[in-house]
Amino acid sequence: MDKLKMGDNLRIGIGDMSKMTGVSSRQLRYWEQKGYIKAMNEEEGGARKYGLGSMYKIFAIKHFLDEGYTLAKAVEKAELHRKEGILLHRVFRTLIKGIELTDETEIKGRVDLGTADSYHVYGVVDEKGTRIELEKE
DNA sequence: TTTCTGACA
DNA sequence: TGTCAGAA
Numbered sequence: 698m699d700k701l702k703m704g705d706n707l708r709i710g711i712g713d714m715s716k717m718t719g720v721s722s723r724q725l726r727y728w729e730q731k732g733y734i735k736a737m738n739e740e741e742g743g744a745r746k747y748g749l750g751s752m753y754k755i756f757a758i759k760h761f762l763d764e765g766y767t768l769a770k771a772v773e774k775a776e777l778h779r780k781e782g783i784l785l786h787r788v789f790r791t792l793i794k795g796i797e798l799t800d801e802t803e804i805k806g807r808v809d810l811g812t813a814d815s816y817h818v819y820g821v822v823d824e825k826g827t828r829i830e831l832e833k834e
Numbered sequence: 835t836t837t838c839t840g841a842c843a
Numbered sequence: 844t845g846t847c848a849g850a851a
Contacts, residue, residue, distance in 0.1 A: 712836065722837080723844060742851055744837055 708737070708746040718755045725755070733758065733772045754779070799823065 715722045728734045729745070734754055736745035747755075754775055761771035795809035807830075808820040816831040 710836080711838095721844075723846080726838085727844075742837075743839095 705749070707749045707752075709748070709752060711736075711745050711747070714747050714752065714755065718752070718759055720755055720759050728755075728758070728768075728772075731768075733768070 709717070711722045711725055714720070714725060720728075725734070725745075729736055734747075734751050736747050736751065738745060757775035757778060758768075758771045761774040762768065764771075766774060792810055793808055794811045796806060797809075798806040800806065805823045807822075810818040810820055810829075812818065812834060815834045817834055819830045819832065821828055821830050
């Protein structure tokens with residue numbers, strides 16, 4: 698019962714996916730044929746059903762396509778981007794010791810990144826921007 | 835009505 | 844990639 702991911706139940710048809718992402722159904726079928734995206738072909742009359750993951754990838758590919766990349770490059774970028782995101786998430790998930798919001802309305806606060814040598818390391822976000830701050834232990 | 839595959843002025 | 848056809 699590890700319902701870690703919500704939206705696992707989502708089943709999006711090609712028509713809705715096309716409307717949501719702005720990618721034509723013809724393109725979606727072609728991308729799938731090329732192996733760039735995958736659909737869960739569960740029974741039906743052969744009608745494709747896409748999951749949340751596919752939606753993210755489709756949005757990502759379209760994003761890079763709009764920036765001028767060729768389809769192949771856009772797919773590479775999208776896959777790289779996803780892996781970088783996973784890496785980033787893993788790193789911070791294990792490194793972060795604590796988070797404190799200094800502003801309820803805006804996204805400002807400080808992230809406790811633990812200690813390094815004799816310094817306490819913080820990731821700070823405020824009106825001045827985003828930066829690293831060190832505090833002597 | 836929507837989706838599928840295949841084909842191409 | 845768009846679009847049309849013929850079927851499900």
